[in-house]
Structures are given as C-alpha cells and as structure tokens.
Amino acid sequence: MTGELAVRCAGLRHSFGDTVAVDGIDLRIESGIVFGLLGPNGAGKTTTIRMIATLLTAPAGAIEVFGVDVNRRKLAVRRLIGYVPQQLSADSALTGRENVALFARLFDVPRAHRRSAVEAALHSVGLDDVAERTAGTYSGGMIRRLELAQALVSAPRLLVLDEPTIGLDPIARAAVWQRIDEVRAATGMTVLVTTHYMEEAARQCDRVALMHHGRIRNEGTPRELCAAVGPEATLEDAFRAVTGDALGDETGEGLRDVRAVRRVARRVG
Numbered sequence: 001m002t003g004e005l006a007v008r009c010a011g012l013r014h015s016f017g018d019t020v021a022v023d024g025i026d027l028r029i030e031s032g033i034v035f036g037l038l039g040p041n042g043a044g045k046t047t048t049i050r051m052i053a054t055l056l057t058a059p060a061g062a063i064e065v066f067g068v069d070v071n072r073r074k075l076a077v078r079r080l081i082g083y084v085p086q087q088l089s090a091d092s093a094l095t096g097r098e099n100v101a102l103f104a105r106l107f108d109v110p111r112a113h114r115r116s117a118v119e120a121a122l123h124s125v126g127l128d129d130v131a132e133r134t135a136g137t138y139s140g141g142m143i144r145r146l147e148l149a150q151a152l153v154s155a156p157r158l159l160v161l162d163e164p165t166i167g168l169d170p171i172a173r174a175a176v177w178q179r180i181d182e183v184r185a186a187t188g189m190t191v192l193v194t195t196h197y198m199e200e201a202a203r204q205c206d207r208v209a210l211m212h213h214g215r216i217r218n219e220g221t222p223r224e225l226c227a228a229v230g231p232e233a234t235l236e237d238a239f240r241a242v243t244g245d246a247l248g249d250e251t252g253e254g255l256r257d258v259r260a261v262r263r264v265a266r267r268v269g
C-alpha cells in the first residue's frame, strides 16, 4: 500500500429540499483498496458517491480524487473515475460491443486505442463471446458485467460502484466480484462500493464505513469493526451497535429488505 489517497472528503453535505441526505462526511480512502460504504436504503450512500463521481455538486465540503479538486476540475476527475450507477446504464438495443464502444467515446479514450480498449474491457468481464448480441438478450448478471466493462474501458484509477450486485443470484454476484478482483490485481485500481449486503462487504472490502442518517457512524476493517462488538459478531451486529436500532430502515425498507430488482427494469430488446 502506497499511502496515496484515492479519495479525500471533508465536511461533505448535501440536502434535497428539507431532506438532509449527507450530513458532514469526512472520508480518506487509500489508493489500491476496496472501500465499502455500507448502510440501509436512504442512508445517503448514493448521494455521497454521486458527489465524489462529479455527478452531483457538493454545496458544502471539499472532495479530492487522487489530489484533484472535484469542484474545480470536474473533467480531470472524470478521467480518473469509472462509475457504475444503480440505474441501468446499458442500452438494450445495442450490442455488448456497441455499448462499450459508446462509453469509450464518451470517456475520451483516444481513437487509436479505442478498438483495443473495447476488446480488453469486454474480455476482462468475460463477455467476448456474446459481444455481438444485443444487451436486451443478456441475463441480469451479464448486464452487470457489461456495465462494468463500460466503466473499465477508460482504464479508471478509481472504480465507483453503486450496489453492484443488487438483485443478482449468488453465482452472478460471485462472478461480478471475480472480474473486479482480476482487474484490481492487474491494475491496482481502487474500488469504492456501496452496498447493503453486509456479508459481501465483510468478504470483499478492505475497509468499510457504516453510514446512517447521512453520517458515518464508524469506520475500519470489517474485522476490527466486528471484533469491537464481540468475538462472534458480524458486520450487521457492528452496524446495530453504532446505530442502536434494528438496522436502519430509513425509507421504510429495512437493511435486509433487498430490492429484488434493479431500480429500472431492463427493456427487452
């Protein structure tokens, strides 16, 4: 580990009207790690990462990505980041290859390298064989891997994933993480992921922050956070210990109430 910071946030806030979504967050994410932002629906995770990914302006607070100021140099930051949103970002009418090529253009991959970058991204997620099929014919797990390829095509130093495995079966979830792990091993890419799958976070994340009502309530390695609660404690226990309630429920859906499907239904091509 180099000690270089991939992300630094200080005093980050955001409100939607009267709703305070993010209420003064400080974060330091070291380069090269997988960092998990955990919490129930409505905790403020998506709002936080959208500000880090330059998609939402931070009205208060400072954010730097690899030392670059997000508020002042949005375009420079965008070149460093691959972002996989919770909402569907693949076009079901385009082939897998066309979808990735579109992102290569959008993210300014130099024309001379575009074709090889697209092929490398498709290969890295194991979709080479189906690249000529329209995305509308893909399974949920394949769509998620296609979206990963879209985010990876610009060779980001920071990959930001919003609930990357929501609604996927265990095999598809494992496949998504396997691909992420392989790219990390090859490139040293940093990963920032939001999730409310606590077991997955315990397995995949080097460090996690527990978020509740717009604030970070605790941060550390999964092992540290669990050990602080008890010898047999899980991350869910660690979460309960800091929030003091039955796992959040900030929007009426509990932490355990995993939405069965992605927010936007897949169009069938």
Ligand SMILES: Nc1ncnc2c1ncn2[C@@H]1O[C@H](COP(=O)(O)OP(=O)(O)OP(=O)(O)O)[C@@H](O)[C@H]1O
Pocket: 016, 019, 020, 021, 039, 040, 041, 042, 043, 044, 045, 046, 047, 048
């Ligand atoms: N565009 C918006 N307009 C109004 N309120 C919003 C908007 N986006 C988020 N909120 C509210 O801000 C709060 C934080 O939402 P956010 O989506 O950041 O939480 P989250 O932890 O990512 O949860 P989820 O997993 O459900 O997305 C919630 O109360 C939510 O209803």
